[in-house]
Amino acid sequence: ITLLISLPFMELIRWKLNNSNFLKWLIQPKDNTDNIAIEYLPIRNLLKLLQNNNKYYDCLKEINIDKANIKDVQVLREKFNIDLLISLKIDSEDYIIIIENKLESLIHDNQLDEI
Numbered sequence: 001i002t003l004l005i006s007l008p009f010m011e012l013i014r015w016k017l018n019n020s021n022f023l024k025w026l027i028q029p030k031d032n033t034d035n036i037a038i039e040y041l042p043i044r045n046l047l048k049l050l051q052n053n054n055k056y057y058d059c060l061k062e063i064n065i066d067k068a069n070i071k072d073v074q075v076l077r078e079k080f081n082i083d084l085l086i087s088l089k090i091d092s093e094d095y096i097i098i099i100e101n102k103l104e105s106l107i108h109d110n111q112l113d114e115i
Contacts, residue, residue: 019101020077020084027086028075043073043088046097063090 027046029039044065051060073088084099 023084023099024075024077027073027084029073040070040073043070043086044068047090050097059095 026042029037029043047060047063047065047068047070051063051065068090069092071089073086076085076087077083079085082098083101084097086097086099088095088097
């Protein structure tokens with residue numbers, strides 16, 4: 001399952017790599033073994049944000065994010081021309097989340113053409 005996220009609020013800061021580095025640091029759990037740890041709060045909150053935006057992210061609507069078994073979170077920066085690529089397992093199902101920092105361009109229909 002692939003999710004595309006655009007973060008237009010990040011336009012306030014002009015340093016795209018710094019934004020990506022910060023988001024990776026925030027989202028990537030330091031210890032991938034205990035999915036209840038405080039380190040998993042950012043990824044759980046991101047998933048809740050996506051879940052609440054049910055216009056695009058139906059694949060998350062049936063998951064209880066607070067109780068879900070989240071593991072194998074990997075955050076890759078600038079991989080395949082993608083600003084942030086997050087891979088993870090939620091209750092043993094694989095998910096991919098793509099985050100594109102929109103610093104000097106707008107969201108458009110062919111966002112994923114280069115990927």
